[in-house]
Amino acid sequence: TEAEFIRMLVVGITGKDLQETYLTELWSDKYYNYLHFKNYPVHGFADKSLRGKYITRAHVAELIASADGVNYSGNQAIQYVLGKKYAQGRIKGENTIEGYVGSGTITRAEVLQLIRNLSERGMSNLYDRPAAPSAEAMLPALPTPWDLFRDEMYLVIRQKVFGNYSGYRIYDDGQNKIVMTSTKQSGETDYAVSVQFEPQIMGFSGIELSSAADKTQRSMLLDLLRLYGFEADSSFLAKMDAAEKNKKALEL
Numbered sequence: 001t002e003a004e005f006i007r008m009l010v011v012g013i014t015g016k017d018l019q020e021t022y023l024t025e026l027w028s029d030k031y032y033n034y035l036h037f038k039n040y041p042v043h044g045f046a047d048k049s050l051r052g053k054y055i056t057r058a059h060v061a062e063l064i065a066s067a068d069g070v071n072y073s074g075n076q077a078i079q080y081v082l083g084k085k086y087a088q089g090r091i092k093g094e095n096t097i098e099g100y101v102g103s104g105t106i107t108r109a110e111v112l113q114l115i116r117n118l119s120e121r122g123m124s125n126l127y128d129r130p131a132a133p134s135a136e137a138m139l140p141a142l143p144t145p146w147d148l149f150r151d152e153m154y155l156v157i158r159q160k161v162f163g164n165y166s167g168y169r170i171y172d173d174g175q176n177k178i179v180m181t182s183t184k185q186s187g188e189t190d191y192a193v194s195v196q197f198e199p200q201i202m203g204f205s206g207i208e209l210s211s212a213a214d215k216t217q218r219s220m221l222l223d224l225l226r227l228y229g230f231e232a233d234s235s236f237l238a239k240m241d242a243a244e245k246n247k248k249a250l251e252l
Contacts, residue, residue, distance in 0.1 A: 057078075
C-alpha cells in the first residue's frame with residue numbers, strides 16, 4: 001500500500017524512523033505529514049481512504065524521483081528511475097516504459113530490493129521535490145543491456161573487492177572498464193587497476209595494472225581473478241613476474 005511504501009522509503013533511505021512530534025490519529029500520519037511538506041505526491045495525505053490501497057509501480061517511480069529532488073510524473077518518472085538504474089522492468093530484460101508495467105502493483109520483496117538498489121547507488125537523503133515539473137531534457141536515457149551489465153559488474157567489484165582496500169576510489173570509465181585508483185587527478189594517467197569487459201560477449205576480458213610491482217595492486221589482481229573463477233595465489237604472482245621479465249605470455 002502507499003502507506004507501507006512511504007514508511008519503508010523513509011526508514012530505508014534515512015536509516016531511522018520519524019519521531020512522534022505531536023499527537024496523530026493514525027500510525028501513518030507522521031510519514032504523510034513529513035512527505036507532504038516536502039511536496040511529494042502522497043495521495044493519502046488528503047484522502048486517508050487511499051492509504052490502504054495498493055500502490056502502482058508508476059506511483060512508486062514518482063515517489064522515488066521525488067526523493068532524488070526532481071519532479072517527474074507518469075512515464076517520465078518511469079524513465080527517470082530506469083535511466084538512473086534505480087529499478088528495472090517488471091518484464092526481465094525489457095527496461096522500457098512498457099516493460100516497467102507502471103499500472104502493475106509492487107510486492108514487499110520488490111520494495112526491499114528497490115530500497116537496497118537506492119542505497120547501493122548512494123541515496124541517503126530524501127530531498128524536497130521542486131514545485132515546478134523538471135525539464136524533460138534532463139531525463140536520463142533508458143539503459144541498454146550493455147549499460148546494465150557494466151553497472152552490475154561495477155556493483156559486484158565494489159562489494160567484493162573494492163571494500164577491502166582504503167585510499168582508493170572506484171569508477172566506471174563509461175566505455176568498457178571499471179577502474180580502482182588511488183589518484184584524484186583528472187586528465188592524467190591513473191595509478192590504478194583496470195578491469196576490462198567486452199560488449200560483444202558481455203563478459204570479463206582482462207585486468208590491467210599500472211604497476212605490477214605495487215603490493216596493493218597485486219593483491220587486487222588476485223582478488224579480481226578469484227572473483228571471476230580463476231585459481232590465483234602467490235605462486236601465480238611469481239609466474240607473472242617471470243613472464244614479464246622474459247616478455248612471455250602467461251595463461252591461466
